[in-house]
Amino acid sequence: MEPYFDNSEEDWEFYIRLEKRKRMRREMQRRIRIRKQRIMRILLCTGVFGILAIFIGFVTKFGRKPGVTEIPSNEQEEAFVIQNGKPDTDTTIIDRVETEEIGEIESVSEKEEETTFHFAATPDTAAIDSEEIISTHAILVNESTDTIVASKGADERIFPASMTKVLTVLVAAEQIQEEDLDDTFTMTLDITDYVYINDCSSVGFLNGEEVTVRDLFYGTILPSGGDAALGLATYIAGSHEAFVDLMNAKLKELGISDSAHVTNCIGTYDENHYCTIYDMAIIMKAAMQNKWCRDFLSAHIYTTVSTDQHPDGITISNWFLRRIEDKDTGGEVLCAKTGFITQAQNCAVSYGTFAGGTPYICVTVGSTSSWRCIYDHVEIYNRYIPLKLK
Numbered sequence: 001m002e003p004y005f006d007n008s009e010e011d012w013e014f015y016i017r018l019e020k021r022k023r024m025r026r027e028m029q030r031r032i033r034i035r036k037q038r039i040m041r042i043l044l045c046t047g048v049f050g051i052l053a054i055f056i057g058f059v060t061k062f063g064r065k066p067g068v069t070e071i072p073s074n075e076q077e078e079a080f081v082i083q084n085g086k087p088d089t090d091t092t093i094i095d096r097v098e099t100e101e102i103g104e105i106e107s108v109s110e111k112e113e114e115t116t117f118h119f120a121a122t123p124d125t126a127a128i129d130s131e132e133i134i135s136t137h138a139i140l141v142n143e144s145t146d147t148i149v150a151s152k153g154a155d156e157r158i159f160p161a162s163m164t165k166v167l168t169v170l171v172a173a174e175q176i177q178e179e180d181l182d183d184t185f186t187m188t189l190d191i192t193d194y195v196y197i198n199d200c201s202s203v204g205f206l207n208g209e210e211v212t213v214r215d216l217f218y219g220t221i222l223p224s225g226g227d228a229a230l231g232l233a234t235y236i237a238g239s240h241e242a243f244v245d246l247m248n249a250k251l252k253e254l255g256i257s258d259s260a261h262v263t264n265c266i267g268t269y270d271e272n273h274y275c276t277i278y279d280m281a282i283i284m285k286a287a288m289q290n291k292w293c294r295d296f297l298s299a300h301i302y303t304t305v306s307t308d309q310h311p312d313g314i315t316i317s318n319w320f321l322r323r324i325e326d327k328d329t330g331g332e333v334l335c336a337k338t339g340f341i342t343q344a345q346n347c348a349v350s351y352g353t354f355a356g357g358t359p360y361i362c363v364t365v366g367s368t369s370s371w372r373c374i375y376d377h378v379e380i381y382n383r384y385i386p387l388k389l390k
Helices: 009-062 074-084 093-114 161-173 178-182 189-197 213-221 226-237 240-253 277-288 291-298 319-324 370-384
Strands: 120-127 137-142 147-152 184-186 210-212 301-303 315-317 331-341 345-354 358-367
Touching (some): 137 277, 161 226, 161 240, 161 331, 161 345, 178 213, 189 226, 210 213, 213 291, 226 240, 277 345, 277 358, 291 331, 331 370
Parallel strands (some): 120 147
Antiparallel strands (some): 137 147, 301 315, 345 358
């Protein structure tokens, strides 16, 4: 049903804008359907090839007549010896094949284990009990040795707020190629409405604005833009829900899915959106091993690309880094992401290097203000990093 209007200029403009929104929404839905169909085709082809490979392997292994053992002729055996050296007398060709397969499986397992991190407490791990540190939860990790230097409530469940976006950019960065950073994404009314309704911080992108993927990354971290994070999620996975599935898969890969789970890519409150500060330190460690994540999380100030809606771009800042850079921490804080929701209060995760270039990760939750959160990080770095490193 068309909306009622009385042919006034204002009503006509409203009707035209409404129709434009509908067209844009239909176009976005069409693009999402195409992306989903493309993904389904890829999955289908992968499944078919996988089943075919299993079938061929089954036929190859069990298709021989029972009781018959294939023994190479003298000429074949001599050729094999020339190429590979004389085999052990008790080793058959099948034995060698099975050994190679086991070796390949072990190699894959080793690669999977490399993505699972663990921080260990030591006899020297200190309890954070200083009255100068207001945060209710805190952890300091020596990232080079994977040891916990000091902690308070490290294993207790917390709500990560916008620290969630460290995981968001990590998952997104692992899904794209470098040339994709200059690709563009058109912001939608659904995204801008979601940010407005949920009172999320934003970059300020507008409905219909064509934004580069690079700007989405920087916009997700520096001003903690919910609009940028949702745009990034939709660009990568086709929908927010599909991207959240990727995020939870990453938590499982990192070995922390028993204590961490996300329901959104922004950090808005949900009782099923949680982790521990230990988990957040693990996520930060993984992010620091990704070059693009280091670039995004270390930027102090950035200006987005010019668009029709913002001809001069939008200048955005990481205020945690800008405010802590002139504080005496005994080293240099290089990367950081803050967060705030009522249930978590002010929180932050930071990464820095100290004398000798030793890297440390600090996570705090439950501070009373954004400035107090910064001073908690300063105090933790100063108080608990061994003096011999400074």
